[in-house]
Amino acid sequence: MRRVDTNGDGKVSADEFRSSTPLFDLADRNGDGKLSPDEIVFIRDLFARHHG
Incomplete structure (x- = not known):
C-alpha cells in the first residue's frame, strides 16, 4: 500500500491507484474514490485466490 500511496496520507486515491493498476473501480467497493486498507x-486476497 505504501508504494501506491504516493502522497503518504494513509489512503490510496483513485489517481494513485489508477497509475499503478486499471482495476480501481473493482477494488473501490464502496465507491468513495479511495481505497481503504x-x-x-x-482485492489482494481475490487476486491471490485467482492466481493461486
Whole structure:
C-alpha cells in the first residue's frame, strides 16, 4: 500500500491507484474514490485466490 500511496496520507486515491493498476473501480467497493486498507486486503486476497 505504501508504494501506491504516493502522497503518504494513509489512503490510496483513485489517481494513485489508477497509475499503478486499471482495476480501481473493482477494488473501490464502496465507491468513495479511495481505497481503504480493508478494500486493499480484499482485492489482494481475490487476486491471490485467482492466481493461486
